Amino acid sequence: MEWLEWLSEDGTFAANTSDDVLEFIRHRCAAAGHQETGGIIVGYYTPKRECAIITKASEAPTDSRSGRHWFYRGVVGLRDWLARLWRSEKREYYLGEWHFHPDDLTDMSPVDAAQMKTIAETESYNCxxxxxxxxxxxxxxxxxxxxxxxxxxxxPMRMQPCSVPPPSNQHED
Ligand SMILES: [Zn+2]
Structure with missing residues (x-):
């Protein structure tokens, strides 16, 4: 399994994900054609919160809506899925969102930025x-x-890819 890591320019935020998660997302992107799609990403932070380890991504919930340049991620099924992940041995939780942009737009759109700001400020996300x-x-x-x-x-800060050894499977709560 390959791992990919990103680091913010100021070095204060790190995230990493396995190729399995990216492969799951790539399949959903291929199926979406010329429409945006997306979902949530889950996992956990390392004990000192230095790095977010992304372990899973969701499908687009069935109540999501999208066009060629926009995506509103729905909520159907996510609450139960997150509750199950939290109860499981690994205690995984919500870390953020993933989007497919079919048109070569590697940046966040203004709508993306607004949605992410709302998520950061909404207490129930706890993120x-x-x-x-x-x-x-x-x-x-x-x-x-x-x-x-x-x-x-x-x-929002764009993170730069970097390569690191894979994280250990152990994490503390
Ligand atoms: Zn987007």
């Missing part, structure tokens, strides 16, 4: 620094993966 993973379709039909962190009260 003051949500991540947004954007998969954009390049003209060559390859996919470009970008990662943003959206800390409460600050502008």
């Amino acid at each position: 003051p620094q949500p991540l947004l993973l954007i998969v954009a379709a390049a003209p060559s039909s390859s996919l470009i993966v970008s990662m943003f962190v959206c800390p409460q009260g600050k502008p």
Whole structure:
């Protein structure tokens, strides 16, 4: 299994995900054609909260709506799924969102930025620094993966990919 890690330019935020998660997302992007799609990403933070480990991504909930350049992620099924993950041995939880942009837009749209700001500020998400993973379709039909962190009260930051050894499977709560 391959791992990919991102670091914010100021070095304060790190995130990492396995190729399994990216493969799951790539399949949903391929199925979406020229429409945006998306879902949530879950996992956990390392004990000192230095790094978000993304372990799973959701399908687009059935009440999601999308167009070529916009996506509103629905909620159907997510509450139960998150409750199950939290009760499981690994105690995984909500870390942020993923989006597919079919048109080579590797940046957050203004709507994306507004949605992420709302998530960071909404107490029920319990996620003051949500991540947004954007998969954009390049003209060559390859996919470009970008990662943003959206800390409460600050502008979103693009994270830079870097390579690191895989995280250990152990984590403390
Ligand atoms: Zn988007």
